[in-house]
Every structure is written in structure tokens, then in C-alpha cells.
Amino acid sequence: MTQLALVIDLNVCVGCHACVTSCKQWNTSGAAGPLADLNPYDADPTGAFFNRVQTFEVGEFPDTQTVHFPKSCLHCEDPPCVPVCPTGASYKRPEDGIVLVDYDKCIGCKYCSWACPYGVREVDPVRKVMTKCTLCVDRIYDASKPDSERKPACVMACPTNARLFGDIHDPDSVVSQAIRDNAGYALMPEWGTHPSNHYLPRRRTAMRVHPDELERADNPLKADGLLPRPAKAEPTLDDVTSW
Amino acid sequence: MRPEPSVILLTTLIGVGQGLFLAIFTAHSLALFDLVPAQDGRAFDAVGSAIALVLTGAGLIASFFHLGRPERAWRAIAQWRTSWLSREVLVLPAFMFAVFVYALVQWNGWRPVLAALPGGGAIDLATIVGLAAALLAFALFVCTAMIYACLPFLREWHSPLTLINFVLLGCASGFTLAAAFSTAAAPDLTRLFTGYALAFTLLGLAGRGAALIRNRRLKPKSTLQTAIGIKHPRIVQKSMGFQSGSFNTQEFFHGRPAGTLRWVRWAFLLAGFAIPALLLFAALFGSGAAPLALAFGVQFAGLVAERWFFFAEANHPQNLYYQAVA
Numbered sequence: 089m090t091q092l093a094l095v096i097d098l099n100v101c102v103g104c105h106a107c108v109t110s111c112k113q114w115n116t117s118g119a120a121g122p123l124a125d126l127n128p129y130d131a132d133p134t135g136a137f138f139n140r141v142q143t144f145e146v147g148e149f150p151d152t153q154t155v156h157f158p159k160s161c162l163h164c165e166d167p168p169c170v171p172v173c174p175t176g177a178s179y180k181r182p183e184d185g186i187v188l189v190d191y192d193k194c195i196g197c198k199y200c201s202w203a204c205p206y207g208v209r210e211v212d213p214v215r216k217v218m219t220k221c222t223l224c225v226d227r228i229y230d231a232s233k234p235d236s237e238r239k240p241a242c243v244m245a246c247p248t249n250a251r252l253f254g255d256i257h258d259p260d261s262v263v264s265q266a267i268r269d270n271a272g273y274a275l276m277p278e279w280g281t282h283p284s285n286h287y288l289p290r291r292r293t294a295m296r297v298h299p300d301e302l303e304r305a306d307n308p309l310k311a312d313g314l315l316p317r318p319a320k321a322e323p324t325l326d327d328v329t330s331w
Numbered sequence: 332m333r334p335e336p337s338v339i340l341l342t343t344l345i346g347v348g349q350g351l352f353l354a355i356f357t358a359h360s361l362a363l364f365d366l367v368p369a370q371d372g373r374a375f376d377a378v379g380s381a382i383a384l385v386l387t388g389a390g391l392i393a394s395f396f397h398l399g400r401p402e403r404a405w406r407a408i409a410q411w412r413t414s415w416l417s418r419e420v421l422v423l424p425a426f427m428f429a430v431f432v433y434a435l436v437q438w439n440g441w442r443p444v445l446a447a448l449p450g451g452g453a454i455d456l457a458t459i460v461g462l463a464a465a466l467l468a469f470a471l472f473v474c475t476a477m478i479y480a481c482l483p484f485l486r487e488w489h490s491p492l493t494l495i496n497f498v499l500l501g502c503a504s505g506f507t508l509a510a511a512f513s514t515a516a517a518p519d520l521t522r523l524f525t526g527y528a529l530a531f532t533l534l535g536l537a538g539r540g541a542a543l544i545r546n547r548r549l550k551p552k553s554t555l556q557t558a559i560g561i562k563h564p565r566i567v568q569k570s571m572g573f574q575s576g577s578f579n580t581q582e583f584f585h586g587r588p589a590g591t592l593r594w595v596r597w598a599f600l601l602a603g604f605a606i607p608a609l610l611l612f613a614a615l616f617g618s619g620a621a622p623l624a625l626a627f628g629v630q631f632a633g634l635v636a637e638r639w640f641f642f643a644e645a646n647h648p649q650n651l652y653y654q655a656v657a
Contacts, residue, residue, distance in 0.1 A: 144559060144561075145569050154569070159572070159652060168482075174406075193406055195398050196400045199414075199416050205649060276558060277557065
């Protein structure tokens with residue numbers, strides 16, 4: 089079994105929204121038709137996006153951390169949005185675990201978005217059907233692209249490499265190793281949806297200095313200072329070592 | 332959640348229709364055992380079923396306005412194995428068809444006796460069709476309520492009280508309408524229906540009150556900490572990732588101040604339960620159609636408000652991700 093997924097490293101994400109814009113660009117230009125983009129240059133721009141980057145402030149000033157949090161469909165292993173769909177438009181591909189919407193079958197009843205605790209499905213206000221992240225299914229299997237480009241657009245665009253893509257059921261994949269080695273976690277585990285996308289936590293890079301490291305243990309008399317210069321006749325450092 | 336007029340009308344109108352048909356079939360069943368006088372099939376059973384049909388039909392039409400692509404609505408029957416919405420889409424027309432056949436049988440007096448009860452009552456074609464329609468009415472209550480009750484993270488809905496209240500409120504409004512209708516078509520039954528309507532209204536008040544108390548005590552299972560997976564008591568959202576609204580900020584918020592919810596709650600408790608109960612109680616000892624018609628009008632308006640509140644009080648966990656407009 090294959091389960092393709094993204095692993096997003098919150099320790100690395102800088103909140104630049106490059107994944108958001110590249111996602112929109114790729115998915116509005118594909119065979120599935122354009123994603124709505126209403127009033128893009130007006131007072132209230134809106135439209136359908138598959139990916140958002142949100143920003144949270146953790147802690148109280150001055151001890152705060154700014155966390156940028158990219159959010160897209162988590163391609164749950166047990167997706168609650170799929171069984172509720174009355175038409176079968178919402179489905180999970182058995183071969184690679186991607187949760188997709190068949191835009192030609194969707195009746196726009198929005199029930200699947202009610203059934204998703206993460207709020208990652210958005211109705212396209214023009215096409216009137218439910219849309220969501222496809223993991224760029226039209227890109228990752230495109231044989232005309234070199235292997236290095238058969239990744240979702242957001243992964244290709246990320247300048248800090250905060251987004252990893254791969255099969256989380258393969259223990260040797262880069263995503264499985266990242267989850268294992270860096271304590272990758274799933275969102276809202278309380279609902280038993282088993283999200284495939286994982287997040288890597290913030291990791292504080294703190295230097296730990298012990299008190300005995302502040303004082304030289306090999307200098308008990310605390311006799312610090314310059315050593316006497318060697319006499320002219322004695323060999324200098326240059327004479328006794330070969331650089 | 333955002334209360335949508337189409338869904339509010341769908342659930343309240345088909346509730347009245349189901350309740351009205353159940354009232355008609357209750358009288359039909361009791362007449363089999365000579366507990367109430369048998370009625371003229373044409374004036375009462377057929378016309379009453381036709382009213383139920385009109386109400387459920389209006390609900391069905393309202394439901395189309397909820398869909399983004401109504402022309403594809405027929406596809407919604409596909410996933411009846413897993414989806415309660417799909418099951419509702421199947422059961423609603425089935426119920427309407429059974430009510431239509433019942434009305435047709437009663438209007439034309441096609442009542443060949445198929446079996447006899449030990450007590451002497453005759454089970455005729457109308458009884459069989461009516462029983463099927465009554466069972467479908469209950470199946471429809473289950474399907475409609477389970478659409479909401481089956482979603483575990485909408486915890487205000489995820490309770491047996493949701494199903495109980497859909498049945499009780501549908502029956503309360505349906506029996507009140509039956510009482511008002513019977514003053515013209517079957518005056519012998521008015522007191523019976525008024526009594527039933529009063530009982531269902533009071534039971535509905537108890538069920539809805541229990542749901543209100545339950546929902547007030549709910550503690551959210553999901554928090555901002557589990558939503559983004561960071562263990563810290565103080566997390567503040569600074570940006571939702573866009574400048575103005577999106578589907579996520581529109582579909583899952585009722586968009587009204589907390590004060591509106593408070594007065595709607597009192598309004599539906601008064602108009603949906605207290606005032607109709609008083610009017611029905613008065614009608615038990617008085618006569619005339621006016622108090623019963625008024626009771627139905629007030630109660631239906633109250634139940635529309637109740638359904639608005641039902642949607643508005645449900646707090647979707649996705650709202651945790653949409654707390655700041657920045």
C-alpha cells in the first residue's frame with residue numbers, strides 16, 4: 089500500500105506563501121479548469137485555494153515564537169469526508185491514498201466540508217463544486233517531466249525545503265524518516281482520522297552551557313595571563329612544528 | 332454553522348408533513364379497533380395526505396436551493412451504503428410516493444379487504460399502504476437526523492437527542508396541523524389530535540431543553556493546541572492566510588452577535604413550545620378552529636427559529652483555524 093503525503097517542517101517554514109501561490113498557479117492552469125479568483129484587485133479578494141499559510145503567536149511577550157502554519161488537505165487514512173458524500177464524487181484512491189473530488193459528479197451540497205474537522209475543503213464560488221488539494225496528481229505522474237520535478241507544486245516552490253513529499257507507508261522514504269527522526273505529529277488526533285500529512289515540531293536550537301564550562305577546570309589557581317615570550321635563542325613555534 | 336434557509340425549510344416542512352401523515356394514520360389505526368369513529372376517506376384521509384404531500388414536496392423543492400449544481404441532484408442516490416444524505420434522498424421520494432398512493436386509494440375508495448383482525452377489524456389495502464408510508468416516515472426522520480448526528484466532531488449534534496428531537500418536533504407540528512385540519516374535515520378527531528399535539532409539544536420541550544442543557548455543558552475536544560499541535564496554553568492567531576473572507580469564514584459561522592443567539596433561543600422556546608402548548612390546552616376545553624390554526628402558525632414559526640438555532644449553535648472545529656481577520 090502506498091500513501092502519498094506531505095511532511096511540513098514548522099521549524100523551517102518562514103511563512104513566505106510561495107507554496108500558496110505556486111499551488112494556485114498550478115491548479116488554476118490545469119485540465120480541471122480554473123480555480124475561482126474573485127475581486128483579485130479589489131477591496132475584498134476571495135476565491136478557492138487548496139493551501140493556506142496561517143500565522144500563530146505562541147507564548148507571551150517577550151518570550152514568544154511566531155509559528156507559520158501551512159494548511160492543506162491532510163489526505164487522512166480514514167477520511168471522514170469520503171463516506172458522507174452522497175454521489176461518490178469524493179473518494180480516496182486505493183493505489184496511492186490521495187483523497188480527490190470528481191468535479192463532474194459533485195452536486196455542491198457541501199456536506200463533505202461539514203464532515204472535515206480541518207476545514208481544508210473549499211467550494212469554488214464560480215464552478216459551485218467542492219475543491220481541495222489533489223497533491224498535484226496531474227503533476228506527480230506526468231511522465232513528460234523529469235523525476236526531480238514530479239512533486240507537488242508547493243514542494244517544488246518551497247525555498248527553505250520545509251515541505252517533503254513521499255510515501256509514508258514506506259519506512260525508508262524521506263518522509264517516514266523525517267517523521268521518525270524529528271517527532272512528526274498529526275493534527276487533531278482526537279478524531280481518529282489518521283491524517284497522512286505530518287508536521288515536524290519547532291525545535292529550539294539552544295546551546296547548553298554548564299557552570300563548570302565557564303571556568304577552566306585545568307587552571308585551579310586561576311593564573312591566567314600571557315606566558316613569557318621565549319628568548320631569542322630558543323626555538324620559536326615556527327621552528328619546532330611543521331605547519 | 333451557517334443556518335441556510337433552504338435546509339431549515341427542508342427539515343421543518345418535511346417534519347410537518349411526516350407528522351401530519353402519522354396523525355392521519357394514527358386515526359386510521361385506532362379506527363381499526365373501533366377506538367375512534369371511522370372517517371370519510373375522501374374528505375379527511377385523502378385531503379390530509381395531499382396536504383402532507385404538498386408540504387414534503389415544498390421541502391424537496393427548497394432542498395434544491397442548497398445545492399451548487401442542482402441539475403446533478405439525481406446522482407445523490409449513489410452512495411446509500413455509507414451516506415445518510417444519500418439515504419434521505421432515497422427515502423424522501425419513497426415516502427412521498429407512499430403518501431400519494433395512500434391518498435389515491437382513499438380518494439377512490441379502493442379498499443379491498445386483505446385480512447381480518449381477531450377483533451373484527453378489516454385490514455384493507457389502505458391500511459397496508461398507510462403502514463408502509465408510516466414506516467417510511469420514521470425512516471425519513473432517522474435519515475434526516477442522522478445526517479447531523481453522525482458527524483462526531485460537531486458535538487452539539489452528535490447525540491441521540493438530535494434524532495429524538497427531530498421525531499418529536501415533527502410530530503408536534505404535524506399533529507397540531509392535523510388538529511387544525513380536523514376541525515373542518517373530521518370534528519370527531521379534533522380532541523384526539525389536540526391531546527396528541529399537546530403531548531408531543533411538551534415532550535419536544537423536554538427533549539430540546541435536554542439538548543440545550545447538554546450543549547451548554549459541552550467542553551470542546553479540539554483546541555488550538557491539538558489543531559496545530561503546539562503545547563502551550565497561550566496561542567494567538569495573527570493571520571488566517573488571506574485578507575478578506577473565504578469559504579471557511581462564511582460556511583461555518585452564523586455571523587451574528589451572541590445576543591442574537593440568546594433571543595432566538597427564548598423566541599423558539601416561547602413560539603415553538605410554550606405558546607402552542609397553552610393554545611392547545613385551551614383548545615382541549617374550547618371549540619373552534621381559530622386557536623388551533625393559530626397554534627400551528629406560531630409553532631411552525633417557532634420551529635423554524637429552533638432549526639436556525641440548531642445550526643447556529645453547532646461549533647465546527649475548523650473554526651479554530653479561522654479566528655483572526657488579518
